[in-house]
Amino acid sequence: MTPAARLSGAIDLLCAIQNAPHRPADAVANNFFRERRYIGGGDRRAISTLAWDVLRAWRRLHWHLRADLRYRDEDISPRLLCAAMLHFVGQPLSSIQALFNGERYAPAPLSDREMVMLEALEGQEISSEKQSLPVRLEYPDWLQPYLEEDFGDRLEEEMRALMGAPSLDLRVNLLKATREEALRRLKREGFHGEPTALSPWGIRLEGRQPVTAAALFREGIVEIQDEGSQLIAAAVDAGPGQRLLDYCAGAAGKTLALAMTMENKGQIVACDVSRVRLDGATKRLRRAGVHNVTRHLLSEGDKWAKRREGQFDTVLVDAPCSGTGTWRRNPDARLRLTEEDIKELCVKQAAILDIAARLVRPGGKLVYATCSLLGVENQKQIEAFLKRQEKYSLLPAEKRSALLPEALRNEALFSLTPHGFGTDGFFVATMEKAAAV
Numbered sequence: 249m250t251p252a253a254r255l256s257g258a259i260d261l262l263c264a265i266q267n268a269p270h271r272p273a274d275a276v277a278n279n280f281f282r283e284r285r286y287i288g289g290g291d292r293r294a295i296s297t298l299a300w301d302v303l304r305a306w307r308r309l310h311w312h313l314r315a316d317l318r319y320r321d322e323d324i325s326p327r328l329l330c331a332a333m334l335h336f337v338g339q340p341l342s343s344i345q346a347l348f349n350g351e352r353y354a355p356a357p358l359s360d361r362e363m364v365m366l367e368a369l370e371g372q373e374i375s376s377e378k379q380s381l382p383v384r385l386e387y388p389d390w391l392q393p394y395l396e397e398d399f400g401d402r403l404e405e406e407m408r409a410l411m412g413a414p415s416l417d418l419r420v421n422l423l424k425a426t427r428e429e430a431l432r433r434l435k436r437e438g439f440h441g442e443p444t445a446l447s448p449w450g451i452r453l454e455g456r457q458p459v460t461a462a463a464l465f466r467e468g469i470v471e472i473q474d475e476g477s478q479l480i481a482a483a484v485d486a487g488p489g490q491r492l493l494d495y496c497a498g499a500a501g502k503t504l505a506l507a508m509t510m511e512n513k514g515q516i517v518a519c520d521v522s523r524v525r526l527d528g529a530t531k532r533l534r535r536a537g538v539h540n541v542t543r544h545l546l547s548e549g550d551k552w553a554k555r556r557e558g559q560f561d562t563v564l565v566d567a568p569c570s571g572t573g574t575w576r577r578n579p580d581a582r583l584r585l586t587e588e589d590i591k592e593l594c595v596k597q598a599a600i601l602d603i604a605a606r607l608v609r610p611g612g613k614l615v616y617a618t619c620s621l622l623g624v625e626n627q628k629q630i631e632a633f634l635k636r637q638e639k640y641s642l643l644p645a646e647k648r649s650a651l652l653p654e655a656l657r658n659e660a661l662f663s664l665t666p667h668g669f670g671t672d673g674f675f676v677a678t679m680e681k682a683a684a685v
């Protein structure tokens with residue numbers, strides 16, 4: 249594809265994202281490329297990169313383009329956003345104009361009005377001291393008091409780290425190979441990666457390499473999983489022969505890692521309320537050679553949980569949450585999240601925790617995890633849980649997982665952030681239920 253055709257692709261993709269305001273952008277993008285199979289891997293990456301750069305800079309781009317108050321939000325089209333983004337990454341206006349040339353597969357020429365808006369950006373940087381903090385750091389205004397309370401002086405550095413591009417991490421499936429073997433295979437297949445600093449099974453790839461096309465991915469030797477997510481499985485510390493419940497299993501990201509630490513021995517039940525997500529697990533489990541997992545679709549009025557009270561050695565609640573910790577990956581989620589969502593999620597998380605608490609056997613373990621940065625979904629949720637559920641307490645130091653690095657073993661609760669650990673943002677709390685007397 250020519251550079252102009254790639255630009256046209258990015259504009260079309262952003263239009264598709266804008267036309268589906270309630271769908272995650274990555275789901276829209278998957279669909280977009282599935283319908284355009286003629287777009288090759290390199291072109292796909294170039295198109296996504298520009299579209300994601302725009303999503304990551306959404307508030308700042310709008311701030312600049314709205315500076316002239318004659319223009320309304322409706323005037324700020326994906327075309328204009330892409331042109332402005334190209335300007336801010338250093339392309340001169342003349343070469344941007346040359347891309348909008350109206351030829352076959354290229355975007356239509358920039359209108360006079362669009363040119364006026366772009367000319368107004370000359371000499372400006374994308375971030376400006378004149379922007380409010382939420383605009384400059386790309387988060388919704390209403391989130392300010394939550395972030396101030398959670399981060400205090402660290403707010404700016406934490407939120408700035410959340411604006412960057414995420415790393416691409418792999419988890420080696422020890423059921424099939426050691427990390428050293430996987431690293432050697434990766435190298436042979438032309439990929440470059442290094443062992444992760446915190447996860448004992450992780451490999452961090454350099455840049456964005458098309459790893460799903462690699463033979464060792466198709467053979468189930470590696471799985472794409474952020475290092476932070478791997479550390480949740482490390483905190484669960486499930487051993488062979490256990491009876492484990494992954495209560496919000498989704499498409500089995502954590503389940504796969506748990507089956508690995510259990511060496512495929514014992515039993516894992518993977519539950520979720522979403523049939524689509526649970527169905528998505530089937531292929532991944534097969535590819536990874538995991539055969540100790542049964543799945544259960546939870547439904548309204550289901551007696552399943554009632555019948556299994558006190559039966560599991562360990563229950564993991566990887567709770568539905570705001571996903572604020574994954575905003576590097578899903579920058580569009582910043583635009584959709586509302587304060588109402590947070591309140592509803594907190595109620596849901598507490599209800600799920602109370603159900604899960606009954607499923608743990610006396611003396612067993614309950615692990616609560618989110619990919620949220622917000623205290624109300626994390627520490628505060630656990631404080632309230634421990635007040636409601638007297639049989640539960642935080643896991644004492646001597647019982648904490650040896651799979652975790654020293655730095656994360658000091659507390660029964662820990663938070664990971666892109667700024668602090670170079671991972672996505674996660675929270676984990678490990679608790680135990682009092683043994684029966």
Ligand SMILES: C[S@@+](CC[C@H](N)C(=O)[O-])C[C@H]1O[C@@H](n2cnc3c(N)ncnc32)[C@H](O)[C@@H]1O
Nearest residue numbers: 496497498499500501502520521522566567568
């Ligand atoms: C953070 S995601 C889980 C991700 C998954 N564990 C993984 O590692 O790939 C949260 C999951 O909770 C599920 N969920 C939402 N409400 C639930 C409920 N009431 N009970 C159980 N699962 C629920 C969602 O469908 C979603 O798959």
